[in-house]
Amino acid sequence: MARNTLYNKIWDSHNVGVLPTGQNQLLIGLHLVHEVTSPQAFDALREEGISVAFPDRTFATCDHIIPTNSTNRPFDDSQAELMMEALEKNTKDFGITFYDPPSGKQGIVHIVGPETGLTQPGMTIACGDSHTSTHGAFGTLAFGIGTSQVRDVLATGCLSMDELKVRRIEVNGTLPEGVTPKDVILYIINKLGVRGGLGYAYEYAGDVFDAMSMEGRMTVCNMSIEGGARAGYVNPDETTFSYLKGREFSPKGKAWDKAVSWWKSLSSDKDAQYDDLVIFKAEDISPMVTWGITPAQSVSVNEKLPLLTGISEDLKKSLSDAYAHMKLTPGQKAVEIPVQVAFIGSCTNGRMSDLRAAAEVVKGKRIHPDVRGIVVPGSIPVRLQAMKEGLDKIFEDAGFEWRQAGCSMCLAMNPDKLIGDEISASSSNRNFIGRQGSPKGRTLLMSPVMVAAAALNGHVSDIRELNK
Numbered sequence: 447m448a449r450n451t452l453y454n455k456i457w458d459s460h461n462v463g464v465l466p467t468g469q470n471q472l473l474i475g476l477h478l479v480h481e482v483t484s485p486q487a488f489d490a491l492r493e494e495g496i497s498v499a500f501p502d503r504t505f506a507t508c509d510h511i512i513p514t515n516s517t518n519r520p521f522d523d524s525q526a527e528l529m530m531e532a533l534e535k536n537t538k539d540f541g542i543t544f545y546d547p548p549s550g551k552q553g554i555v556h557i558v559g560p561e562t563g564l565t566q567p568g569m570t571i572a573c574g575d576s577h578t579s580t581h582g583a584f585g586t587l588a589f590g591i592g593t594s595q596v597r598d599v600l601a602t603g604c605l606s607m608d609e610l611k612v613r614r615i616e617v618n619g620t621l622p623e624g625v626t627p628k629d630v631i632l633y634i635i636n637k638l639g640v641r642g643g644l645g646y647a648y649e650y651a652g653d654v655f656d657a658m659s660m661e662g663r664m665t666v667c668n669m670s671i672e673g674g675a676r677a678g679y680v681n682p683d684e685t686t687f688s689y690l691k692g693r694e695f696s697p698k699g700k701a702w703d704k705a706v707s708w709w710k711s712l713s714s715d716k717d718a719q720y721d722d723l724v725i726f727k728a729e730d731i732s733p734m735v736t737w738g739i740t741p742a743q744s745v746s747v748n749e750k751l752p753l754l755t756g757i758s759e760d761l762k763k764s765l766s767d768a769y770a771h772m773k774l775t776p777g778q779k780a781v782e783i784p785v786q787v788a789f790i791g792s793c794t795n796g797r798m799s800d801l802r803a804a805a806e807v808v809k810g811k812r813i814h815p816d817v818r819g820i821v822v823p824g825s826i827p828v829r830l831q832a833m834k835e836g837l838d839k840i841f842e843d844a845g846f847e848w849r850q851a852g853c854s855m856c857l858a859m860n861p862d863k864l865i866g867d868e869i870s871a872s873s874s875n876r877n878f879i880g881r882q883g884s885p886k887g888r889t890l891l892m893s894p895v896m897v898a899a900a901a902l903n904g905h906v907s908d909i910r911e912l913n914k
């Protein structure tokens with residue numbers, strides 16, 4: 447059993463009781479809410495006449511259904527309008543802060559938390575959304591939960607959970623040119639599998655994470671869930687503290703110094719014990735691209751897609767299913783895959799560093815005439831900052847559409863969808879069948895700079911070649 451890790455420290459200090467089921471009751475420090483998984487939870491509270499236990503620790507925003515071409519009300523889609531109205535009413539009735547577009551703070555819930563400074567080291571965080579693991583980048587225990595748990599957290603401020611094992615994943619050395627945090631997590635998932643993390647919290651450590659920016663750490667932690675882990679985290683350090691300094695909800699003055707020394711004490715001890723340890727070499731990682739229907743079905747961009755020979759029958763079956771949907775051929779080169787749509791955005795890669803890096807690639811160039819490109823900033827503050835830096839202009843001059851903040855084509859709960867069997871190069875985190883709005887649509891996951899490169903060439907492209 448893991449001991450003296452950040453996971454253990456946060457778990458123990460938030461564990462307020464053991465239930466007859468053997469599960470622990472964890473006190474939740476921050477509850478983030480969005481429009482998709484909250485309506486029934488609020489209805490349940492209403493039916494029972496219960497109020498929200500900690501309204502000042504509960505924050506809502508609207509991200510999944512929001513249109514990105516115009517946020518004028520009422521939305522064209524009446525279903526989306528109804529969901530927005532429900533969240534407006536629920537947050538008002540229950541006294542919860544709602545970051546809607548007029549507030550200037552709306553965005554994808556996992557971008558809003560960190561950017562406002564709500565997400566802080568040592569916290570337990572819950573949100574009715576699987577990518578809540580993003581917040582672990584700050585040294586938090588952050589859990590994605592379902593609607594019935596959203597109800598429980600609203601009503602009690604607690605979440606019942608089974609204890610997790612802890613796997614330390616070290617990536618040591620220096621990342622080669624063109625390799626981004628997205629490639630690091632796609633590589634880890636490729637090696638450990640989409641179920642490899644079941645029952646675990648992942649602790650990301652080693653040279654690569656020490657040197658990584660907060661935004662990069664968020665990208666990695668975001669996709670922990672795609673590797674099956676219940677949570678993922680990085681121990682807080684100077685990079686964490688300087689990101690948080692001066693943000694709206696960050697402690698100020700003396701409280702800041704006190705917080706920093708407490709945050710420092712939370713990191714896993716030198717002699718911490720783990721349930722498992724995996725070590726990778728940074729030098730082995732290349733720019734990655736998925737070719738299949740799970741985030742683990744990926745190759746280095748300069749490789750060929752896997753053959754179906756010399757593998758187990760089970761593996762052969764799953765790869766064959768992926769090939770059938772993707773209409774791709776075993777052994778073909780990844781760079782031969784054509785691309786019709788380029789999507790830059792999502793809670794994985796919709797932050798400033800992502801937009802800056804992608805803009806750098808397309809600056810002064812035009813995307814391929816057969817490619818439809820959209821850039822969707824992760825939040826209003828990201829959008830405004832990008833515009834201040836002229837990134838909107840760079841993207842538009844290159845032929846991309848510049849949109850309003852939201853989840854957009856990451857899961858296509860709004861009008862941004864693939865059409866027919868279009869192939870998209872996407873900076874998001876899921877490539878399941880139908881994920882981007884068309885049952886036949888095909889998604890290739892990659893980093894934002896790789897999406898930009900694919901958009902320019904009209905096919906999957908090696909960012910390292912483009913730079914030459």
Ligand SMILES: CC(C)[C@H](C(=O)O)[C@@H](O)C(=O)O
Binds near residue numbers: 482483575590857
């Ligand atoms: C709609 C929501 C419940 C869902 C999730 O939990 O992850 C979405 O954000 C996703 O990425 O698939």
Ligand code: SF4
Binds near residue numbers: 555856
């Ligand atoms: S951007 Fe995508 S992965 Fe993130 S919360 Fe929205 S739908 Fe889920």
